[in-house]
Amino acid sequence: MYKALTSIAERLESRQPLQALMPKHAWDAALEQQIEDLPLITAATPRADLPALIALKAGLHLLNESLAASHAHAQEIEDDATGCYWHGIMHRMEGDFSNANYWFHMAGAHPAMQRLQERSADWVRNSTILNDLPDGAIRDGLAAIARQARWNASAFTGMISLQESGSVSEESRGALEYLQHLELTELFAHTQQAARHAIV
Structure with a gap:
């Protein structure tokens, strides 16, 4: 599973062109399903690890410009600063700027x-x-x-x-x-680091 995650992340981080400010559809529709199928969370996953792993999926989907899929995951972790930051970027990318600013406010001074x-x-x-x-x-x-x-x-x-x-x-x-692109890269690096210990 770690190999599949690394392969997806590397492809998204090196993609060209860069993510659009307001994308109209997923960059790679097949990759959207691959991200969703990553077995990051199992029945044995400790509850404390869930926000980091859910944020990782939200981030992967947003790097792929899969706004609806990213949003679905971000909504699961609305009390988590990283989830709020992904949530804000997703709303900004869909053009809901006031909602984006609300979630950036909720994310606070994110690391x-x-x-x-x-x-x-x-x-x-x-x-x-x-x-x-x-x-x-x-x-x-x-x-x-x-x-x-x-x-x-x-x-x-x-x-x-x-x-x-x-x-x-x-x-x-x-x-x-x-x-x-710099924003997505830095937030994804933080998200991946936070989830690293929980990925088996």
């Missing part, structure tokens, strides 16, 4: 956000992205990421909402997709 902030700020500072984009709210939001001390999930949601409204240049879409 994955620190590394995400560091990587995001480093990328904005050391890439040419700010020079490549026209003046406006998205460029300003990216510049704020380079300065802020903590990841602001609601501000990022605002940038994606603006992008999806069609009122800004498509030039910024790639930058937002890359930042979302």
Whole structure:
């Protein structure tokens, strides 16, 4: 089972193109079933391990852009910070931005956000992205990421909402997709680490 999980995770983490800001369907329909069939939870699974294992499935599904499947798992662990964070990203990807912000608030200062902030700020500072984009709210939001001390999930949601409204240049879409990729990568790394001891 660990080999199957590793194979699925590696495929999703190295996929091209990156996850869309608002995907319309699963990236790989066959992979959706493979994820669901992973025997992560059995009758012998300790109750304390359930949130981490359920979050792992929610994360795998979201990396595959299987929004409904991810949502079903995230709803099982609404009192878990990692489950709340996956839940928020799922709602953001479906375009329900206010609901996304609610779940980001419930996730709180999630541990994955620190590394995400560091990587995001480093990328904005050391890439040419700010020079490549026209003046406006998205460029300003990216510049704020380079300065802020903590990841602001609601501000990022605002940038994606603006992008999806069609009122800004498509030039910024790639930058937002890359930042979302960093977010998904860091949250999945945290989720996988939390579940590692429970995977047999």
